[in-house]
Amino acid sequence: MARYLVTGGAGYVGSHVVLALLDRGDEVVVFDSLRQGHRNAVLPGAELVEGELSDRRAVEEVFAGWRFDGVLHFAALSLVGESMREPMRYIAENLGNTLWLADAAVRAGVMRFVLSSTAALFGLPERIPIDEEEVKAPVSAYGESKLMAEKGLEWADRVHGLRSAALRYFNAAGADPGGRLGEDHNPETHLIPNAVNAVLGLGPPLTVFGTDYKTPDGTAIRDYVHVADLADAHLRVLDRLKNGPSCRYNVGSGTGASVLEVIAAVERAAGKPVPHVLGPRREGDPAVLVASNEKLRRETGWTPRLGALDDIVGTAYSWRARNPQGYRGMPAQSAA
Known part of the structure; x- marks a missing residue:
């Protein structure tokens, strides 16, 4: 051991x-x-x-x-x-x-x-x-x-x-599929938990920063x-x-998802629309950021087991829906 x-x-x-x-x-x-x-x-x-x-x-x-x-x-x-x-x-x-x-x-x-x-x-x-x-x-x-x-x-x-x-x-992104752990930042700056918070009424409407990128739907693409x-x-x-x-x-997963695709995935998980507003680009934000994970795969045998966007978003939504106050609302888990 x-x-x-x-x-x-x-x-x-x-x-x-x-x-x-x-x-x-x-x-x-x-x-x-x-x-x-x-x-x-x-x-x-x-x-x-x-x-x-x-x-x-x-x-x-x-x-x-x-x-x-x-x-x-x-x-x-x-x-x-x-x-x-x-x-x-x-x-x-x-x-x-x-x-x-x-x-x-x-x-x-x-x-x-x-x-x-x-x-x-x-x-x-x-x-x-x-x-x-x-x-x-x-x-x-x-x-x-x-x-x-x-x-x-x-x-x-x-x-x-x-x-x-x-x-x-x-x-x-995402949370433990067994529901034991999740994402709880203050302030929260990440897209998926902010979209989840918005749809659950735990945060303000999501702001989409930029809709005029040279991408299929005009919003920025990131690797989750x-x-x-x-x-x-x-x-x-x-x-x-x-x-x-x-x-x-x-x-990274080796694939990209746009901001609007993430919003659609959260809407599928929640069964209702994500409140959001459209805003201008943030300075310095690239249109696309996607990883090559070939070296990691080749040298360690790693492969994403939960690579689908719906898997990632689904676990994030499930944890937050069960724990609307994050870890503050959970009993102590450690006996240490």
């Missing part, structure tokens, strides 16, 4: 990865400040340690208290718009915390490290679908902070032998990957690092 440290394991993607680790019989210690994460998202079987990654003593105590087989690092600032208002904060926190965590892992002899990265490091790509060789040219401080974190991990490998994987997410499939990708790259070199992967 292996044991893993998961930073940010009370957050959206992190909690689903913790669930996948527990389901296969691994032990998990979650380290989370709970600034954005939720105590109720930490499932029974995982131990929660509340703390800040910037607190070096707290991080050292975690490594001193348990022997880990690897680290999965999700804790980060992640709002693109906010990063453009506070760029130094984003770069200092996301880069600094990643490097300090990697340094602590090396000193503890933990030589596998999986980084939650982002497609935002590609900026405005020239080629679709976007593969790992696309030029990295972030147009936000958030994307830049993740690119810098990836480069820092490359140096940790070169100097100390820390094997790392960076998974560059496109649009994580189910969070359970994303969790599976983390486990696969974590296992690959046992005997393989450091690696970098783009993670």
